[in-house]
Structure formats: C-alpha cells, structure tokens
Amino acid sequence: MDMNRSEPGAGRAGAWKRFAPLAIIVAGLAFAYAMGWQRYFSLAFLAESRESLLGFVEANYLLTLAGFTGLYALAVAFSFPAASILTIFAGFLFGWFVGGVVVAFAATAGATALFLAARSAFGDFLREKVGGRVKRLADGFEENAFSFLLVLRLAPVFPFFVMNIAPALFNVPVRTYVAATFLGILPGTFAYAYLGEGVDSVIVKAREAGAEVSVSDLVTPQITIAFVALAVIAAIPPIIKRLRAARRPS
Numbered sequence: 001m002d003m004n005r006s007e008p009g010a011g012r013a014g015a016w017k018r019f020a021p022l023a024i025i026v027a028g029l030a031f032a033y034a035m036g037w038q039r040y041f042s043l044a045f046l047a048e049s050r051e052s053l054l055g056f057v058e059a060n061y062l063l064t065l066a067g068f069t070g071l072y073a074l075a076v077a078f079s080f081p082a083a084s085i086l087t088i089f090a091g092f093l094f095g096w097f098v099g100g101v102v103v104a105f106a107a108t109a110g111a112t113a114l115f116l117a118a119r120s121a122f123g124d125f126l127r128e129k130v131g132g133r134v135k136r137l138a139d140g141f142e143e144n145a146f147s148f149l150l151v152l153r154l155a156p157v158f159p160f161f162v163m164n165i166a167p168a169l170f171n172v173p174v175r176t177y178v179a180a181t182f183l184g185i186l187p188g189t190f191a192y193a194y195l196g197e198g199v200d201s202v203i204v205k206a207r208e209a210g211a212e213v214s215v216s217d218l219v220t221p222q223i224t225i226a227f228v229a230l231a232v233i234a235a236i237p238p239i240i241k242r243l244r245a246a247r248r249p250s
Helices: 002-034 043-059 061-077 083-094 096-129 132-143 145-154 160-169 174-197 199-208 221-247
Strands: none
Touching: 002 096, 043 061, 043 083, 043 199, 061 083, 061 096, 061 160, 083 096, 083 174, 083 199, 096 160, 096 174, 145 160, 145 174, 174 199
16 A cells, blocks of 8 residues: 555656756746846847957956856757857857857757757657657657758758757667767858858948848858758768668568
C-alpha cells in the first residue's frame, strides 16, 4: 500500500523535473517582454547609442566581450527573437571576425541548452506516440541527422528558435546537434557580423536622410543567394545516399 501511495507523488515529481527547464525558459521569455527589453534589440537603439557603446567597449574590452557572449547565449536559450540583430551588434562592437567567433560559440551554447530542455520535456513522449508516416519521417531524419540539420541551418527557412527545438523531437545525439549547429550557422554568422562592421556608415547616412534602418535593408540579394547555394551543396550527400539505397536490390 505504501508503494502504491507513493506512485502518484513520484509521477508528479518526475513530470516536474522533466518540464522544469522548459518552464524556466518560458518564464524568462515572458519576463523579458514584460520588462520591455526588446526595445534594446534594434538598429534604432544601436543608432542612438553607438558612440557610448563603442566607448564602453574600448574601455572594458574583455569584460564587454564576456558579457556579450553570456547575453547572446541567454537570448538564444530563452528563444528571444534577437539573433540577427545581436550578430550585427557583435560585428559593430568587435569587428566581423571576433564578433563572428563569439556569436558562433554563444549561439551554439544557447541553442544546445534549449534543445536539451525541449528534449527533456517532449522528446521521449512524442517518439512513443507517433507512428506511420510521421514515424518514417522521424527515422529518416535520425538516420541523416547531421546532413539534414546542416542543410536547415545553412538555409534559414525556419526561425532560429524553431530549429533549436525541432530536432529535440527526434532521437538526435547531442554531439551531432552541436556539430551541425556550429558548422551550419558559421556562414550566416560571419555574413551578419560583416554587415555589422559596416553598419555605422549606413546608420549615419540614414539619419542624415531622416530615415530608419532595418535589418532587411542590410541583407543583399547576393547574401541570400549564397545561403541557398550553400544549402544545396550540403543537401547533395544525403540525396545521393538515398538514391543509392533505392537502387539496391531488396
């Protein structure tokens, strides 16, 4: 009897442990919006504060670098929609190379934290429930996880936070997720950091003309085409693998 009475309590404790990381992320995201922090993640704020920001970085370079790394990782972990603008900030504050390196490591760390939280909450449960075509899709994704993740990272078809969570619904090893995420975001990271390094002149011209600058104004068609080309190249190996498997006699 004592064992039976403890089962509901043990089940509730297990559920709380499983959902606690995701609950913290949701609460943190809601708190950030309630505090109005989203207004700081914009080119308008960068235009207003660029001189003071550059002065602070010059006086406290290492401290700012460490603080920015932590801020970026937290923003990604809490799914705050600021990855693109923060990468531009990184290029503006630290230069395209240092800014790109910092963002690559911080974004991977934050994405991995979110991935682990989502997998803890939903991964095992959903894998047990799905079947049929969805199950076959999951098996195909898991079999070529690295290639599929790399393609999806290179071609930003889906929002960054969606791609941080979606692989958690499949049986993707953490090592594979980290490697594909880090390598897949490198082209976009350095492209946006490079835009950030040259954004100051764009902001100055826009302010002289009395106009506002948005992130979309900085992204050129050439960069978009380059992302698509990289995604196509990354998609070739798994396609060839599937074609070879289809031609083999059963």
